[in-house]
Amino acid sequence: MNVFKFEPIYMKRIWGGQQFQELFNHDLDSNEKFGESWNLVDRDENQTFCLNSSGKRVSLRELIEHDCHMILGPNWDKNKKFPILVKWLDCQERLSLQVHPPKKIAQELNGEPKTENWYVVKSSDKAGLFLGFKKDTKKEQFVEALSNSTAEDLCHRISAKPHDSVFVESGRIHAIDGGNLILEIQQNSDTTYRVYDWGRSGLDGKPRDLHIKQSLASIDFDDFEPTSLQTNIEQGIHTIAKCDHFRIRKFNIAKNNSVLIKKQNEDCVILSPISGKIHCHNESLPIGYSSLSPYISKCEIVAEENSTLLVTDRFSELPYS
Secondary structure, three states: OOOEEOEOEEEEEEEEEOHHHHHOOOOOOOOOOEEEEEEEOEOOOOEOEEEOOOOOEEEHHHHHHHHHHHHHOOOOOOOOOOOEEEEEEEEOOOOOEEEOOOHHHHHHOOOOOOOEEEEEEEEOOOOEEEEEEOOOOOHHHHHHHHHOOOHHHHEEEEEOOOOEEEEEOOOOOEEEOOOEEEEEEEEOOOOOEEEEOOOOEOOOOOEOOOOHHHHHHHOOOOOEOOOOEEOOOOOEEEEEEEOOOOEEEEEEEOOOOEEEEEOOOOOOEEEEEEEOOEEEOOEEEOOOOOEEEOOOOOEEEEEOOOEEEEEEEOOOOOOOO
C-alpha cells in the first residue's frame, strides 16, 4: 500500500471549541468542547487506526509490528514506539502555562522529553502565544510571581498569525492563547508539567493539578524572548522546522501540479494537509487527518486545487545525507 490514512481520536478539553465538528467531522457532538485531535499516535493508552494493505482495520502499533522494516526502514526495531505524535489543537481559551522536560531531567523525573512544533492554521485578531521569558527575568522572580498570581507579567507573549511556525524545544516555558487552531507535530511523549493555570477549574469544576517542583526543574531560565517563523505562502517547498527529532517541510502546490515527496526505499514520511485538495496515488488526503507513506513506497502527490501540505520526515533511524 502506498499510503495509510489514520482515523483521528478527538478529545474533550476545558479550553476547546467546536472547530473539529465544523471543519473535519460533522458527527461529533456539536455541544461539546473538543480541544485535541490526535491524528497519529502509538502509545499504550492511545492508538490511531488505519486500513492495512489487505483492507483490515489495524492500529499503528499492529502495522509496525507486522511490517516494521517496510514501514520505517531496515534499521527500525519493531518493539520501539513510533517516534512522532501529530495533533490538531482547537484552542478557544488559553492553555495552561507549561513546560516539557529536557531528556536528562525527564529521566530523573520518570517522564518523557518532548520537543514540538506548532503551525498556526487559523487565529483570531488578538490571538497570541507565550514563549519563554521577558528579557532578564530571574528564576527567583518567577517563583515569587507564581505565589502571587503574576506569572503572566514575566512571560514573553507574541501575536499569532496564520502560517506562523513556532518551535518549542524541551525546557521552553510556553502556552497557547485563545483563538488559535494549530497543527502540532512533536516527539511521541505525553509529559507536560503545568506551572500555572490562570486560576481556572477543570471540566470537573475543580482546579487542575499543577506540577510546580517538576516545572521549575525543567524550565530553561535563560530562554528570553524567542520568536515565530512567518512561513512562505508562495508556491514551492520550504523547510519550516528542523531538529534532531524531525524535519517539517511546507509544500505549497499549484492546481493540477504533481510533486515527488520521496523515492522508494528512501524514508518514511507523515503527510498532513492544511488546505486545498490533495491525492497521493489516487488516495484522497483530507484536511484534518494525517497519513503515512511507508519507507518501501514512492510518494507522489497531486493537487486538484491550490493546496498546502506539511510533510514530516527524518524521524526514523536512517543514514540521511
